[in-house]
Amino acid sequence: MLMKTKTLALIALASLMVITANAQSRKERKILYSSQYNYEIEPVGVGQDGTKVFKVWGYGKDVNAAVMNAKEAAVAACIFKGLPGGAGSAPTPAICSQPNAEVTYADYFDEFFKIGGKYLQYIAVTNDGDPAAEDRIKLKKGYKVAIYVQVMYDALRKQLEADGIARRLDSGF
Secondary structure, eight states: OHHHHHHHHHHHHHHHHHHHHHSOOHHHHHHHHTOTTOOOEEEEEOOSTTOEEEEEEEEESSHHHHHHHHHHHHHHIIIIIOBOOOTTOOOBOOSOOSTTHHHHTHHHHHHHTSTTOGGGGGEEEEOOSOOOGGGEEEETTEEEEEEEEEEOHHHHHHHHHHTTSSOOTTSOO
C-alpha cells in the first residue's frame, strides 16, 4: 500500500512539472494581466460637443494613486482602444487606429503619460473628491477606484494628428 501511494505521488509530481513547464512564465503573465492598455469603462451620458463622458476604473497603492491611474486610463482608452457605446450612442473608435501604436510611438507616449504629463490637459471634469463607497474597493495590495471623467476627445485627436501620431480623418486609406 505504501509503495502504491509513493508511486501515485511521483506520477502526480511529474505531471505537475510538465504542466508548469508548458505554462507562461510569471513575468509573461504579469505583463499580460497588468497591461496599461486594459481598461474598465462604462459610458454614463452625453457631454458637450467634442467631449466624451464616462466612468473609468483605476488601480493604485492608495486612493489618490488609483484616481490618477484612472485619469491616465481614460485618456489612454480614447487613444488606443476606443469607447463602448452607451444609451443611444454608437461606440467611439480609437484615435490611433494603427496596430501597436503604443509600441511604435513608445517615446512619445512615455513623455505624454508621465506623472503630471500632457494627458492631464485633456481631462475637463472629474469627481476628484473621495470616491463613493461603491466606487472604492480595497484590494490586497491597494485600491480599485472609479471616477467619472469628461475627456476632451476632439482636442486630443487634433493634438495627436498634429504630432503625427494619429491619421487625420479626412486622409483616406
